[in-house]
Amino acid sequence: MVKALNNATMKKIICLSLFLLFANIMFAQNEQALYESILSKITPPSIPEKTVNITRYGAKGDGVKDCKPAFDKAMKAALKSKGGFHIVVPAGVYFIKGPIHFVSNVCLDLAEGAELKFSDNPADYLPVVSTSWEGTFVSNYSPFIYGYEVENVSIIGKGKIDGNAQNTFGTWRSNQEKDVERTRYVNHNNVPFAERSFGEGHYLRPQLIQFYKSKNILLEGVFITNSPFWCIHLLKSENITCRKLKYDAKLVNNDGIDPEYSKNILIEDIDFNNGDDNVAIKAGRDNEGRATATPSENIIIRNCRFKGLHGVVLGSEMSSGIQNVFVRDCSFAGYCKRGIYFKTNPDRGGFIRHIYINNVEFDNVEDLFFITSAYARTETNQFNVTDICDVYVNGLKCKKASNAGLVIQGYPKNIVHDIHFKNVEVQEAKIGVSFTNAERIEMSNVTIGGIVGAPSTVSDKDKIFEKK
Incomplete structure (x- = not known):
């Protein structure tokens, strides 16, 4: 009976592994197809x-x-x-x-x-x-x-x-x-x-x-x-x-x-x-932006050298929405306060979705990756919270983040969701990760503050049990 259960478990593990492998292949193909479709236009x-x-x-x-x-x-x-x-x-x-x-x-x-x-x-x-x-x-x-x-x-x-x-x-x-x-x-x-x-x-x-x-x-x-x-x-x-x-x-x-x-x-x-910002993708502000309903979309940023206040920014005027943005194979020419920065607030509304960050590197920053739903709010007594989702980061690095490596600040009425980090490396950071009002955040091969080596073995220096 134990052997049968183990075989069944193994079959489930193999099926799940094959499914995930297939899903990753399909996602990569779909991402590349979207990228090439945009370029063709x-x-x-x-x-x-x-x-x-x-x-x-x-x-x-x-x-x-x-x-x-x-x-x-x-x-x-x-x-x-x-x-x-x-x-x-x-x-x-x-x-x-x-x-x-x-x-x-x-x-x-x-x-x-x-x-x-x-x-x-x-x-x-x-x-x-x-x-x-x-x-x-x-x-x-x-x-x-x-x-x-x-x-x-x-x-x-x-x-x-x-x-x-x-x-x-x-x-x-x-x-x-x-x-x-x-x-x-x-x-x-x-x-x-x-x-x-x-x-x-x-x-x-x-x-x-x-x-x-x-x-x-x-x-x-x-x-x-x-x-x-x-x-x-x-x-x-x-x-x-x-x-x-x-x-x-x-x-x-x-x-x-x-x-x-x-x-x-x-x-x-x-x-x-x-x-100020090197690239700032915008799409109108507040009431007027939502009424215009013309998203900024199909934008490719590649092979650039960033230097200035922020590298790539989405917002804060983005009430018509931002989608289908690729940032690929970019590096730094000097200091940036923030590397990748999504900024919006409960007055804006709209959406930020289908954002792809691949192979981007910074030197010293204050924050490497920052999403906030509470940027410079102007009190209009309206709540038009931005939907931020489906962000895919694969290959993002910096030498030092004097404040934080990865930050997500969602809003209680519209939680930031489905953000994927893969192959992220921050050599030194005051704060590694700070996620609030965020869900379905996936991290794979993420190191912040250095890489831990093999565990040490017990020695005489480890005074775990001291004689009384």
Whole structure:
């Protein structure tokens, strides 16, 4: 009887092992299939055949002459030209007294040694344009490079884009509180867009580069510095490739790349060095985000070097939801406060799901992996708790976490669930694991604070039984 029971038990163990093996194989195949499906939807635009030099329209790279009229003329000419323009900017410093507004079918090519240096006078970025500010649609100062409802556009080359915002826009954060409160009010009270005008007399900083309701976009190679606010804001746009960019953007809130309500995005081979989040995936804020119901989705971040405040962030403006995000084969260029950071609160709602973190390494951090449902809550007396689930981590490392290795802070009304950690290594950490309001958390091959070797044998030094 004992032998029969043992055989039955063995059969169950073998069946369970085979099932788990099969399930793991199927999951890996499904994950890879989703990854490849997303990649197949992302195709950079082709470069227009007709090439023109910006100097043809009166630009001069002496750092003094206002070259905005030249860029405006080139864009107007491209609009009339069949197939658009490949606009080449040769070496030199081109002072631009106001924004560059893109049209469709344009490639702006900054040659090595070329620099676009924007005016630091806020009045030059008026009249206001339709945009978004921290998840709320408003009219505001124009982003310095702005494309609205355009397609097949590129910014490429080895040149530099200098927002030159350090002495004006870069100092505005201390003055923005009243305007920020107003954006929250119009969001929560469904105020008509016509009554959401900011601009002159207000202190909402514009983005450096923004493409809004646009598609088929390539940003490649250029160096970005001194942004007035977020560096690259991809708003309600799709089919976007960001590749080989370089940053030294350390002003306040100089996020590197912020996709919002956007999809089918490839972010690869980028050297970040930002005064805020390297990549922050967003999807609208609170009431307005939930009503818009356009998730940010199908986003691949791979082969990047992180440096700045946080590596990859999901939120906090994400009320339309975030899904199908891959972070693969990334490393560090320097310190990050947090490596992977999910941040939301009970005002946001929406969801974060189907997130895949594979083979990502950091140096020293405060926290390696952090999920919180209680980030910077604004009391609206509403409870729209975000559903956070189906997160798969396989290969995540750091040398030291001065605060914590793995943190999950769910919310009692909507517990964070189905989070999977595999092959995680934190060499040193003050706190290894802190999970609250979390369930169905799976950990496999996780080491925090070092790896324990073989147990020691009993010796005379072990005074377990002392003689009395």
